[in-house]
Structures are given as C-alpha cells and as structure tokens.
Amino acid sequence: MSYIKVKELSKTYSDIQALKGLSMEIPAGTLFGILGPNGAGKSTLIKILATLIEPDSGEISINNINLIKNSRQIRELIGYVAQDVALDKILTGRELLDFQSDLYHINKNKKTERIETLINQLEMNDWIDRKCGTYSGGMKRRIDLAAGLLHLPKVLILDEPTVGLDIESRNIIWQLLKDLRNDGMTVLLSSHYLDEIDKLADRLIIIDHGRVIAQGTPAQLKNKLGGDRITLKVREFSNHAESEKICEILSSIDGISQIIINKAQGYSINFVADKEKDVLPKLKVELAFSKFEIFSLAQSQPSLDDVYLQATGKTLLDAEISMAGKRDLKKESKQSMR
Amino acid sequence: MELKKYNLFFLYQETFALTKRLFIQLKRRPSTLLAGILQPIIWLFLFGALFSKAPEGFLPGVDSYGNFLGAGLIVFTAFSGALNSGLPLMFDREFGFLNRLLVAPLTSRLSIVLSAFFYITILSFLQSIVIMIVSYVLGYGWPNLYGLGIVFTTLILLVLFVTSISLCLAFILPGHIELIALIFVVNLPLLFASTALAPISFMPNWLGWLASLNPLTFAIEPIRTAYTQTMDLELVALHAPYGDLTCKSCISILFYLTVISLIIIRPLLNRKLN
Numbered sequence: 001m002s003y004i005k006v007k008e009l010s011k012t013y014s015d016i017q018a019l020k021g022l023s024m025e026i027p028a029g030t031l032f033g034i035l036g037p038n039g040a041g042k043s044t045l046i047k048i049l050a051t052l053i054e055p056d057s058g059e060i061s062i063n064n065i066n067l068i069k070n071s072r073q074i075r076e077l078i079g080y081v082a083q084d085v086a087l088d089k090i091l092t093g094r095e096l097l098d099f100q101s102d103l104y105h106i107n108k109n110k111k112t113e114r115i116e117t118l119i120n121q122l123e124m125n126d127w128i129d130r131k132c133g134t135y136s137g138g139m140k141r142r143i144d145l146a147a148g149l150l151h152l153p154k155v156l157i158l159d160e161p162t163v164g165l166d167i168e169s170r171n172i173i174w175q176l177l178k179d180l181r182n183d184g185m186t187v188l189l190s191s192h193y194l195d196e197i198d199k200l201a202d203r204l205i206i207i208d209h210g211r212v213i214a215q216g217t218p219a220q221l222k223n224k225l226g227g228d229r230i231t232l233k234v235r236e237f238s239n240h241a242e243s244e245k246i247c248e249i250l251s252s253i254d255g256i257s258q259i260i261i262n263k264a265q266g267y268s269i270n271f272v273a274d275k276e277k278d279v280l281p282k283l284k285v286e287l288a289f290s291k292f293e294i295f296s297l298a299q300s301q302p303s304l305d306d307v308y309l310q311a312t313g314k315t316l317l318d319a320e321i322s323m324a325g326k327r328d329l330k331k332e333s334k335q336s337m338r
Numbered sequence: 339m340e341l342k343k344y345n346l347f348f349l350y351q352e353t354f355a356l357t358k359r360l361f362i363q364l365k366r367r368p369s370t371l372l373a374g375i376l377q378p379i380i381w382l383f384l385f386g387a388l389f390s391k392a393p394e395g396f397l398p399g400v401d402s403y404g405n406f407l408g409a410g411l412i413v414f415t416a417f418s419g420a421l422n423s424g425l426p427l428m429f430d431r432e433f434g435f436l437n438r439l440l441v442a443p444l445t446s447r448l449s450i451v452l453s454a455f456f457y458i459t460i461l462s463f464l465q466s467i468v469i470m471i472v473s474y475v476l477g478y479g480w481p482n483l484y485g486l487g488i489v490f491t492t493l494i495l496l497v498l499f500v501t502s503i504s505l506c507l508a509f510i511l512p513g514h515i516e517l518i519a520l521i522f523v524v525n526l527p528l529l530f531a532s533t534a535l536a537p538i539s540f541m542p543n544w545l546g547w548l549a550s551l552n553p554l555t556f557a558i559e560p561i562r563t564a565y566t567q568t569m570d571l572e573l574v575a576l577h578a579p580y581g582d583l584t585c586k587s588c589i590s591i592l593f594y595l596t597v598i599s600l601i602i603i604r605p606l607l608n609r610k611l612n
Contacts, residue, residue: 102354
C-alpha cells in the first residue's frame, strides 16, 4: 500500500522545466532514495513534497491526503531537512529547537523531553548551548535534522543531507535514518551520492531531466543489467568512428549486451558480459583479428552508476560535470525565495 | 468551539515564539536599539543647541526649539524603527530561514506578520520613552496622562502603517541591499518634508503642501499638541495649506492610512505566505 503517491508532476521555472510528468509511489516505512545529478529536479520534487512550492500540474497525496489542497494537514505529517541549512546564528541550538517546538505546537512538558532525547540521539550534548553561528557543517546538519524530527513526523524528507559532511556526522546521520526507518517512519532521501543511496535506500528512483528513468530496489535495478559491467578502451582517447567499429565487433559476440559508447570518458565502451558465458577470451580474439589492442579493460559488479549509465549513456559524474556550467545558482536561489 | 480555542492558543504560541526570537536577537545584538536611541538624542542636543538663541516667539505655541523638536524626534524614532522592520524578514527570506517557518504547520501564517508588529511596536515604545525622558530632563516638558494616551495611540498607528509597508517591501524587493537602499533614500527626505524640524509656516509653499500631506506630519502634530498640557482632541493641530486640521482629524487620517495599507498588503502577504 503506497503511503506517498505522486502522479504526473510538472513544474517549470520561467524557462526551465524542472519536472516533466514525474510519477512515483512510496510504501509506508520505507527509506526511499531519490538519485540524480545536480539539476535533475530532485530539489524541486522535495520542495513540492515539503509544501514549499506548488506544482504546475499533477497530483500528490500523503496518507491519502491531497497535498495541494490540505497543505497545513500535510505539514503536521512531515519533517523537512533542507539542502542549505538555514539556522538563526544568534540562537543557541537548544533555543532553536525550543523555537521550532513552539511552531509545531508541542506542549511544554513534552517539548523538554523531546529536545533532550534528540540531543542525546544525535550526540549534540557538547555544543547544543553554543550559538548556531559557531557550528561546523556537520553540527548544523545535525541540529537541522533534530529540528525536523521534533514533532515525530510520519514522513521525513531530506534534501541531500550529507553533502560536504565529515565522516563522523555522516555516519551518525546514516545510522539515525536507518533507526527511523526501522521504527516505521517513511524516509525520503535525495542524494547524488551513489553509495549513500545504495547503502541506505530500500527502494529508489533515478531522475534525469525531470523524469524518472529507473525505479525499484537497488538490487533489482542492478540485477536488471544482467552480468558484470565491463569498461573497455582500445586507446586512451579514441574517436567516434573507431568506437562504432568496436561496437560492431562486440555485438557479434554471444553473451555481450547493452553496449554503450561513453563519449565523456574518451569514447570508452561499456557493456554487460553474461556471467554464464566466458566472453573475455572471445573478445580478445575478435579484437586482435580486427587489429585492435586492448588499452584497458575493467570488470566490476554492476552499480547504480551503471544503471544511470545504461539509461542515459553517461555516468552520474559526467552528468554533474556537464550541468555544472549550465546552472545559474544565483537565479535558482532567487526563484526559490518566497 | 474546542478547536477554535486550541487554534487561538496555537496562534498565541507561535506568535510568542516568533516574537521571542526577535527579542533574543535584539538582546544579543543591541546595537540597533542603542543607535535608534542615540541618534535622536544627539539630534535633540544638537538641534536644540542650534536654535537655543532664537528670538522669543520664534515658534508658535512653544517656549523653545527643543520643546518643538521633541515630538518630531519621537515620531522619527518610531518611523525609522518601523521602516527597518522588514529587514529581519528579508534576511529570513534570503537565508532560507523563512522556509523553516513555512514548512511548520502554523495555525495562521499571520503570526509571522503579527510578531513583526509586536516586536517593532514594543521597540518603538522603548525608544520613544527614553527620548521622552531625555526631553523631560532637558526641560522640554512631559505630557499629562491624557496626552500620553494620545502619544502612544498615534505611535501605534504610525508603527502599524509603516511596518505594513516595510513588510510588503521585504517581500517585493529582491534582496536586503535594495531594501536598505530604499530605506536610505526615503528616511531623511520624509523627515525633512514633515513638520518634525520646522512648522509649515517656515516652509515654501510647495514644501508646505508636501509636509501637510506627509503621514509623519499627521503623527507629529497630535504628539506636539499632547505636550502643550491643554490637550483637547478638537484643538487645531495643523495649519495646512488646504485648511486647518484638529488632533482628532490627524489621528483619523493616520488611522485610515493604516487600514488602507493593511488592506492593500493583505493580498500580497496571502500570496507570499500561502
């Protein structure tokens, strides 16, 4: 039974279409990952789910409550941890949690107890009474997470919660997210870190250019690729014609499938090799017959990056790099201001 | 009924929390409060001294220039404070803290606006009282109880009027630089184009018209009259080019301006906050 349902969601910011008919369903008590490169539409989706912005079209419900029509009711169900931690520098961490408790109408007795529990859970005892302006990135993220959890939400929504964090803070957050999921909370986590989603998520969607390009459990998505992922190069920097020729050779070998030319990686060739069929010796023979030498050959278990690569023809890192110069972060920041 | 009772309590709880946050900020960074008090006091000393040797009867209805100036500076202090009231909201918008408020299940997002009104009203009162005490110590008088009522009623109306405009600007303008620039441009010209520093009879015709249409003047004149000790709402407070206005008329105009500004900003606040 789906606890969160998103159907045909679209959102455009002046000239950029951030979401293009995105749909997904999230069962209750799931740690759900939203994976995609920067600019894929993750933050827009998260902000819509957090009731901060309205979609242009589409339907969303949480626990069968229409999010657009009953946003106040939805806000009682959700906790939100934003990508950019916004704290009041002048307040201490404890004052901020106290302030946040009042905004969620938590009564006085429960408030103190709840704040203490979270301080212990997130190991904030040593610095909670210092002003927020003195906190490191990890401390800020932890206090922000505590603020999102004060009212014991049914759904916790986190937008890239471990970006730029030290290992200690990241591990504390990861452990807390697992504990929350084990306690029955539905956790939505957006990230562009593959290992984070791979290790934490029960289910995930991969987004690219505002669309879902793959969804399932991490194991399902990786198993769909079949065998091992092979990356082949016949020289350090190849060219299109040469790589096309190699693709022809590879496609004639039984047991090789899903061949992709990765332009960003010097026209390297990626493909899946069937585990049952011993394809590598055949490959070497065929390449030698066509006068090609192997410059490099890497074999790995399929990862979520391979799933992304399979769907888009580029790795997540390459997608990040290609988006880096195109985004106007200042403009996006202005657009997201109320 | 029970639900409504809870809603009222929740509205109180969230408004109190938001106001408390602003006062914690003020306590830890009191420079704005101190500057808001020091500046008019320095003006009171300097301008008072500047015209201390002015001939008797130089100003109508008052003994000294300091006596005349007091009302103007009280209003100017409240006006400056209220004009700056949009800044904390602008910073919350820019740094994303406003999103923290908007994600919370607030009973009414009006609490965000209400907290700004409460904060700036209390702050303006504190600053005005200090200036009134300093004026008294300098021998520029003290209004009677009835007069005090007029002073504070007028200040509340002015603060509501200006705060609503400032909050509106905090949502319309793209950033704090633009808001500060606008405050910088508007602040002193509005003071000089009012009766804070000189009566209308001293001004050229065009400036007299400007001053007699300036909302600050409608606040200054009732307060100035309140200092005369013969406070009567029907007393003529302002000799404007378009006719004489009583204290009651000045306060009424201020009241209507406040109501109109609140009506005008309501759709914008609804759009931005809902």
